[in-house]
Amino acid sequence: xxxxxxxxxxxxxxxxxxxxxxxxxxxxxxxxxxxxxxxxxxxxxxxxxxxxxxxxxxxxxxxxxxxxxxxxxxxxxxxxxxxxxxxxxxxxxxxxxxxxxxxxxxxxxxxxxxxxxxxxxxxxxxxx
Amino acid sequence: xxxxxxxxxxxxxxxxxxxxxxxxxxxxxxxxxxxxxxxxxxxxxxxxxxxxxxxxxxxxxxxxxxxxxxxxxxxxxxxxxxxxxxxxxxxxxxxxxxxxxxxxxxxxxxxxxxxxxxxxxxxxxxxx
Numbered sequence: 049x050x051x052x053x054x055x056x057x058x059x060x061x062x063x064x065x066x067x068x069x070x071x072x073x074x075x076x077x078x079x080x081x082x083x084x085x086x087x088x089x090x091x092x093x094x095x096x097x098x099x100x101x102x103x104x105x106x107x108x109x110x111x112x113x114x115x116x117x118x119x120x121x122x123x124x125x126x127x128x129x130x131x132x133x134x135x136x137x138x139x140x141x142x143x144x145x146x147x148x149x150x151x152x153x154x155x156x157x158x159x160x161x162x163x164x165x166x167x168x169x170x171x172x173x174x175x176x
Numbered sequence: 177x178x179x180x181x182x183x184x185x186x187x188x189x190x191x192x193x194x195x196x197x198x199x200x201x202x203x204x205x206x207x208x209x210x211x212x213x214x215x216x217x218x219x220x221x222x223x224x225x226x227x228x229x230x231x232x233x234x235x236x237x238x239x240x241x242x243x244x245x246x247x248x249x250x251x252x253x254x255x256x257x258x259x260x261x262x263x264x265x266x267x268x269x270x271x272x273x274x275x276x277x278x279x280x281x282x283x284x285x286x287x288x289x290x291x292x293x294x295x296x297x298x299x300x301x302x303x304x
Binding site: 050051052087088089116117118120121122123124125126127128129144145146148162163164165167168 | 178180215216217244245246248249250251252253254255256257272273274276290291292293295296
């Protein structure tokens with residue numbers, strides 16, 4: 049498998065596990081001492097236990113994620129654009145996000161940073 | 177002007193100047209001691225003179241750039257997806273790239289990192 053194919057597999061597993069509510073599957077992508085900064089500028093959280101807690105909150109919102117462009121891989125770092133849809137706030141909405149993963153030697157995510165702000169949130173026009 | 181609007185202005189100026197061959201316009205977006213790492217994993221170059229030299233080479237290839245998704249701004253950092261088209265290699269091709277800009281207090285680009293690899297290069301199907 050090429051490095052690109054491996055990177056796409058990690059990204060698609062991430063989006064799929066989050067969309068299907070598979071908390072263990074998401075956490076398994078991370079290194080034991082990984083950090084998550086979501087959104088960029090917030091205090092990073094560290095370690096699988098804290099990361100599981102973070103995603104438990106996200107999954108409770110019934111989010112659905114879909115990739116919206118190519119996975120870019122360079123020197124063990126991955127960035128990719130995606131859309132996160134949720135109905136948790138009463139009205140359906142979407143957030144346009146770009147995630148940045150730094151992989152460790154074992155191919156686990158050592159660092160995740162999510163780039164988005166309120167300016168990237170939009171109401172959903174219609175049912176998909 | 178909102179921070180988001182300022183970020184979009186920086187990004188659109190960058191893409192427009194590169195597409196129009198406006199070297200001075202591109203370099204003016206950068207801080208004096210800025211760094212450029214393109215692609216991620218290559219040796220970063222530092223300072224406006226070296227950056228101008230780098231873009232002079234890129235502009236010689238007659239590149240045309242267009243944004244392919246929303247500008248994500250968080251805590252003074254910007255990421256955005258775009259497509260870089262070129263005919264310099266004989267056959268028209270496109271590269272799917274995500275750039276990461278870190279802004280300084282004056283709103284100049286202090287650090288640029290470009291995420292792409294050969295896996296993101298594709299032949300162009302037809303004339304635009």
